[in-house]
Amino acid sequence: MTTLTHHEPLNALLRRMPKAELHIHIEGSLEPELIFRLAQRNGVALKYESVEALRAAYAFKDLQSFLDIYYAGASVLLKEEDFFDMAWAYFERAAADNIVHAELFFDPQTHTERGVPFETVIRGLHHACQRAHQELGISSRLILCFLRHLSEEDAFRTLEQALPWRQYFIGVGLDSSERGHPPSKFERVFARCRDLGLHIVAHAGEEGPPEYIEEALDLLKVERIDHGVRCVEKPELVQRLVRERMPLTVCPLSNVKLRVFDRLSDHNLAALLEQGLVATVNSDDPAYFGGYLNQNFIELFEALPQLGAREAYQLALNSFEASFVERAAKDAWKQQLDHVFGAAL
Numbered sequence: 001m002t003t004l005t006h007h008e009p010l011n012a013l014l015r016r017m018p019k020a021e022l023h024i025h026i027e028g029s030l031e032p033e034l035i036f037r038l039a040q041r042n043g044v045a046l047k048y049e050s051v052e053a054l055r056a057a058y059a060f061k062d063l064q065s066f067l068d069i070y071y072a073g074a075s076v077l078l079k080e081e082d083f084f085d086m087a088w089a090y091f092e093r094a095a096a097d098n099i100v101h102a103e104l105f106f107d108p109q110t111h112t113e114r115g116v117p118f119e120t121v122i123r124g125l126h127h128a129c130q131r132a133h134q135e136l137g138i139s140s141r142l143i144l145c146f147l148r149h150l151s152e153e154d155a156f157r158t159l160e161q162a163l164p165w166r167q168y169f170i171g172v173g174l175d176s177s178e179r180g181h182p183p184s185k186f187e188r189v190f191a192r193c194r195d196l197g198l199h200i201v202a203h204a205g206e207e208g209p210p211e212y213i214e215e216a217l218d219l220l221k222v223e224r225i226d227h228g229v230r231c232v233e234k235p236e237l238v239q240r241l242v243r244e245r246m247p248l249t250v251c252p253l254s255n256v257k258l259r260v261f262d263r264l265s266d267h268n269l270a271a272l273l274e275q276g277l278v279a280t281v282n283s284d285d286p287a288y289f290g291g292y293l294n295q296n297f298i299e300l301f302e303a304l305p306q307l308g309a310r311e312a313y314q315l316a317l318n319s320f321e322a323s324f325v326e327r328a329a330k331d332a333w334k335q336q337l338d339h340v341f342g343a344a345l
């Protein structure tokens with residue numbers, strides 16, 4: 001790696017800087033081409049005639065309209081190698097974006113509901129994580145997400161199925177339809193997960209109100225908030241998040257596609273950083289939302305002129321600090337980051 005010259009465009013710096021991705025649903029990295037290839041391989045019928053027809057359906061009006069298509073896309077995943085192929089395709093993209101560490105969400109209930117064993121899912125994903133480390137030098141971890149539109153009982157059952165594979169994942173999260181499914185619905189499941197020594201995160205304050213962020217903190221005892229952009233509606237909550245150095249995994253392109261913000265230029269990420277929040281940039285469901293991690297950085301920085309090299313450095317550093325890895329790894333990544341930015345700051 002060479003150090004930054006004074007004239008290196010911001011885009012080149014954003015691409016080149018080492019970074020971690022902490023909010024990526026691996027099922028949301030399933031590209032239409034791969035959906036069609038797996039459908040053919042597995043003899044699964046699709047509602048769409050072609051890759052183009054499927055892609056044309058990616059016009060969402062809110063979270064639920066996206067989730068309906070996202071769960072339909074995942075229906076082609078049946079075999080261990082399908083899960084491997086999906087995750088491997090993501091890791092190749094991640095390497096191209098200079099991602100050195102990724103924490104992947106996976107939704108086991110989307111698959112076990114269709115009769116795919118938990119073991120099939122986690123073996124395929126784990127194999128891809130191992131190979132990403134060996135061949136691409138990317139470290140990764142898996143985080144099991146509970147679908148919040150399903151019951152507490154279903155979540156407990158999923159946790160039981162996961163326990164034989166406890167060493168293959170480091171934490172649990174909460175995703176799917178936010179409104180009407182507050183964190184409190186899963187308080188007991190998450191208490192059990194904490195007893196098991198799992199890391200805890202939850203989606204909150206994407207479409208749901210700031211009170212859901214407070215529930216995630218108080219009842220689930222999360223270590224990061226996924227999205228969290230609606231915290232700004234409650235100044236005392238913002239102050240608390242700053243005080244507790246609670247990371248937010250923000251997903252700019254997702255927020256526009258799911259109409260959380262009308263335009264990227266309306267996004268509050270620069271304001272969040274300005275207020276001292278530990279914000280990070282992430283892709284969420286890159287195959288559906290128009291771009292992987294570097295695309296999120298580049299479009300966001302183009303849309304928000306307040307963002308420059310200093311903020312790029314801060315966002316990359318935040319991604320390392322907010323990750324669930326040992327101190328030594330964070331320090332090593334920070335050194336790489338310092339080297340890339342050189343005298344630019």
Ligand code: HPA
Pocket residue numbers: 025028063070175176177178203206254284285
């Ligand atoms: N929000 C909630 N659930 C999800 C998302 C999201 O952005 N992506 C995949 N599952």
Ligand code: ZN
Pocket residue numbers: 023025175203226284
């Ligand atoms: Zn998400």
